[in-house]
Amino acid sequence: xxxKVGDTVKSGDVIAEIExxxxxxxxxxxxxxxxxxxxxxxxxxGVAVNAPIARLSGGGxxxxxxxxxxxxxxxxxxxxxxxxxxxxxxPGGGGPAPANAxxxxxxxxxxxxxxxxxxxxxxxxxxxxRDAMAEEMRRDADVFLMGEEVAQYQGAYxxxxxxxxxxxxxxxxxxxxxxxxxxxxxxxxAMAGLKPIVEFMTFNFAMQAIDHIINSAAKTLYMSGGxxxxxxxxxxxNGAASRVGAxxxxxxxxxxxxxxxxxxxxxxxxxxAKGLLKSAIRDPNPVVFLEHEMVYGTEFDVPDVADWLVPIxxxxxxxxxxxxxxxxxxxxxxxxxxxxxxxxxxxxxxxxVDLRTLRPLDHDTVVRSVMKTNRLVTIEEGWGPMGVGAExxxxxxxxxxxxxxxPPVRVCQEDVPLPYAANLEVLSLPSVxxxxxxxxxxxxx
Amino acid sequence: xxxQSASKPKAVAISPAHPDKAALLDFCRSMLLIRRxxxxxxxxxxxxxxxxxxxxYIGQEAIxxxxxxxxxDGDQVITGYREHGHMLAAGMDPKxxxxxxxxxxxxxxxxxxxxxxxxxTAAGFYGGHGIVGAQVSLGTGLALANRYRDDGKVAxxxxxxxxxxxGQVYESFNMAELWSLPVVYVIENNQYAMGTSVERSxxxxxxxxxxxxxxxxxxxxxxxxVVAVREAGKMAAEHARSGKGPFILEMKTYRYRGxxxxxxxxxxxxxxxDAVRKTRDPIEHLQERLETLDFADEAQxxxxxxxxxxxxxxxxxxxxxxxxxxPAELYTDVYLETVP
Ligand SMILES: Cc1ncc(C[n+]2csc(CCOP(=O)(O)OP(=O)(O)O)c2C)c(N)n1
Ligand SMILES: [Mg+2]
Numbered sequence: 186x187x188x189k190v191g192d193t194v195k196s197g198d199v200i201a202e203i204e205x206x207x208x209x210x211x212x213x214x215x216x217x218x219x220x221x222x223x224x225x226x227x228x229x230x231g232v233a234v235n236a237p238i239a240r241l242s243g244g245g246x247x248x249x250x251x252x253x254x255x256x257x258x259x260x261x262x263x264x265x266x267x268x269x270x271x272x273x274x275x276p277g278g279g280g281p282a283p284a285n286a287x288x289x290x291x292x293x294x295x296x297x298x299x300x301x302x303x304x305x306x307x308x309x310x311x312x313x314x315r316d317a318m319a320e321e322m323r324r325d326a327d328v329f330l331m332g333e334e335v336a337q338y339q340g341a342y343x344x345x346x347x348x349x350x351x352x353x354x355x356x357x358x359x360x361x362x363x364x365x366x367x368x369x370x371x372x373x374x375a376m377a378g379l380k381p382i383v384e385f386m387t388f389n390f391a392m393q394a395i396d397h398i399i400n401s402a403a404k405t406l407y408m409s410g411g412x413x414x415x416x417x418x419x420x421x422x423n424g425a426a427s428r429v430g431a432x433x434x435x436x437x438x439x440x441x442x443x444x445x446x447x448x449x450x451x452x453x454x455x456x457x458a459k460g461l462l463k464s465a466i467r468d469p470n471p472v473v474f475l476e477h478e479m480v481y482g483t484e485f486d487v488p489d490v491a492d493w494l495v496p497i498x499x500x501x502x503x504x505x506x507x508x509x510x511x512x513x514x515x516x517x518x519x520x521x522x523x524x525x526x527x528x529x530x531x532x533x534x535x536x537x538v539d540l541r542t543l544r545p546l547d548h549d550t551v552v553r554s555v556m557k558t559n560r561l562v563t564i565e566e567g568w569g570p571m572g573v574g575a576e577x578x579x580x581x582x583x584x585x586x587x588x589x590x591x592p593p594v595r596v597c598q599e600d601v602p603l604p605y606a607a608n609l610e611v612l613s614l615p616s617v618x619x620x621x622x623x624x625x626x627x628x629x630x
Numbered sequence: 631x632x633x634q635s636a637s638k639p640k641a642v643a644i645s646p647a648h649p650d651k652a653a654l655l656d657f658c659r660s661m662l663l664i665r666r667x668x669x670x671x672x673x674x675x676x677x678x679x680x681x682x683x684x685x686x687y688i689g690q691e692a693i694x695x696x697x698x699x700x701x702x703d704g705d706q707v708i709t710g711y712r713e714h715g716h717m718l719a720a721g722m723d724p725k726x727x728x729x730x731x732x733x734x735x736x737x738x739x740x741x742x743x744x745x746x747x748x749x750x751t752a753a754g755f756y757g758g759h760g761i762v763g764a765q766v767s768l769g770t771g772l773a774l775a776n777r778y779r780d781d782g783k784v785a786x787x788x789x790x791x792x793x794x795x796x797g798q799v800y801e802s803f804n805m806a807e808l809w810s811l812p813v814v815y816v817i818e819n820n821q822y823a824m825g826t827s828v829e830r831s832x833x834x835x836x837x838x839x840x841x842x843x844x845x846x847x848x849x850x851x852x853x854x855x856v857v858a859v860r861e862a863g864k865m866a867a868e869h870a871r872s873g874k875g876p877f878i879l880e881m882k883t884y885r886y887r888g889x890x891x892x893x894x895x896x897x898x899x900x901x902x903x904d905a906v907r908k909t910r911d912p913i914e915h916l917q918e919r920l921e922t923l924d925f926a927d928e929a930q931x932x933x934x935x936x937x938x939x940x941x942x943x944x945x946x947x948x949x950x951x952x953x954x955x956x957p958a959e960l961y962t963d964v965y966l967e968t969v970p
Binding site for chain 1: 665666669672673676681682683730733734735739741742743744745746747759760761762763792793795796797823824825826830831832887896897935939954955957959960961964
């Protein structure tokens with residue numbers, strides 16, 4: 186509360202500051218008058234949306250002598266909310282990591298590589314990514330991070346929290362809003378032997394820089410006959426957030442995964458996010474590392490081992506089943522696992538393959554699974570035509586044609602730019618229900 | 631008021647403003663409309679009725695409003711995602727703008743664009759762009775069309791201090807001057823791009839000088855003074871319309887609210903914001919002027935505010951109750967079906 190009883194306020198005066206799971210904002214008086222009573226105490230938590238927070242009296246406007254001032258307090262859950270309920274932060278806005286935004290995620294199918302009895306630490310994907318960068322920066326003085334708002338602001342999505350404090354301005358660098366420029370600088374520094382991590386506030390803005398990612402980073406090793414290397418990671422959130430419209434909601438997986446010379450990684454849970462980012466930073470090649478904003482706040486088990494690495498290029502079977510194979514990456518893995526639970530109730534045993542890396546793609550794991558289940562559903566957040574699912578289906582048809590009992594089905598975004606309206610957005614994006622329906626369809630159920 | 635900064639001196643005298651009463655009262659009304667609209671949008675956001683990103687224009691009202699006076703019939707406007715105020719200043723219906731914010735079929739983009747993506751061909755408003763800096767080349771392209779058709783129109787291109795660092799801005803500047811395109815670049819320098827101050831992002835912080843190496847004249851303007859904005863706008867528009875090419879106006883302004891709704895704002899102090907609100911508020915500044923000139927007394931200004939609040943309340947109610955788009959709308963507007 187910025188005001189106290191007895192204060193005179195006019196329209197537009199700030200009367201309170203509120204924090205919700207998705208917004209930090211000021212509430213202005215909509216009318217003028219003297220504050221008669223505060224109905225919500227300083228620092229109160231869990232105030233309901235539309236609950237009056239103060240009462241004004243003696244308003245100067247004739248129409249409303251007594252007008253309650255409603256303060257937005259808790260955000261109503263949005264339609265089409267992610268499985269973990271994380272509301273969007275903002276690179277249109279650059280939001281903080283709300284402390285209360287931690288949700289539990291379930292990732293099944295432990296890595297075989299882990300020694301028995303390994304301790305697990307509950308970690309959000311956001312912190313797992315940060316830990317990966319911090320560990321690699323401690324290990325190798327050539328590794329540094331640059332991007333918009335990565336240093337002082339601690340990252341638009343708080344992924345680089347505390348890195349500036351530990352590593353200083355030389356190694357955690359705030360750039361101007363000049364994606365094409367700083368991506369080029371990153372590749373140049375990599376050509377000179379450094380190991381940059383270039384953060385894009387979101388991959389939508391990497392379109393400004395895609396020339397350097399492809400023409401400069403991906404192709405130069407080849408063009409130089411093996412002389413010029415760029416060990417560089419381009420990372421940031423990819424795919425749809427919530428209600429941010431067409432220009433801020435695109436899955437670029439298929440774009441980058443079609444380019445020779447690039448490696449493309451798209452993890453789902455925190456253990457993979459950490460282990461794969463560490464591998465990506467060490468990789469001598471340019472790696473496009475696709476994260477997902479809607480999973481940043483989700484907590485998963487991360488193995489408590491000294492140097493947790495997950496190899497690039499290996500898919501992971503997250504759930505074993507006999508009847509149908511679901512292939513997904515990034516946030517869609519969570520959807521696939523939920524769909525598998527729902528399908529189990531109906532007696533359909535689902536195998537869920539988390540691709541984790543899109544280039545090089547682990548076709549063997551996919552093909553092996555389809556040879557067992559004889560049915561394939563691919564799930565991606567991006568558009569279907571020329572997409573990841575199309576590539577997987579082609580490979581399966583190529584290598585396991587005789588094993589297929591039904592044509593593969595792709596679950597993907599509708600073939601339109603992502604709309605803003607809540608109802609249209611839900612219709613446009615993949616959902617657990619759409620996956621369940623597709624799985625049943627290939628099982629002829 | 632406006633400081634010239636080009637290496638190529640172009641003598642442009644800004645006459646001391648002597649605006650008429652009606653115009654000033656109109657400014658007052660427009661600025662109040664924007665402020666009350668944005669305050670209400672912030673509240674609807676808090677109530678979960680507006681989703682995603684929502685960037686408010688509070689503090690910058692004098693720019694969109696003052697520049698209107700420089701606009702001629704058919705002139706175009708283009709800006710970024712902080713565009714609600716520009717649309718209201720252009721006279722667009724607050725109901726259609728608010729309904730777009732709530733994602734309804736009656737919204738100006740039929741609910742498909744949202745806060746950052748609003749357009750109106752009728753108002754010559756070309757958006758509403760979410761990619762920082764994109765509007766600068768697009769707006770220069772509008773000016774190219776004007777030059778091509780030789781129709782006397784001017785394109786007004788608005789962008790932020792942060793956007794001023796994008797490479798395409800300078801590619802556009804070069805072509806605009808090279809081809810004498812009728813474009814006015816309006817840099818809304820509110821001192822921050824998200825959490826990054828101009829000092830931390832720009833080697834040359836006087837953004838009106840950014841045209842010097844392209845021979846584009848520029849001027850610094852008090853963007854909190856609607857009359858100063860109007861005068862500078864007229865001068866720049868006249869320059870562009872008369873065939874002399876582009877002009878850069880750097881509007882010194884301030885954003886009162888967070889970058890968008892989820893900005894904790896740790897990069898500046900509450901004192902800094904309060905000081906601007908208290909000493910430089912564009913609306914209070916104009917109201918004092920109205921009173922000093924005896925154009926309006928407090929009661930009249932209150933009456934304007936009451937009228938504006940009623941309009942905003944209506945718009946909010948409309949935006950809340952009007953229906954969402956028909957599901958079939960999901961697939962429309964991807965392509966045009968007929969060849970003209
Ligand atoms: C190409 C691109 N990069 C980054 C972003 C994320 N972003 C949105 S607004 C913004 C800050 C822009 O600041 P400024 O140009 O000063 O405009 P203001 O918000 O102050 O009006 C950033 C970094 C974006 N939308 N597009
Ligand atoms: Mg700015």
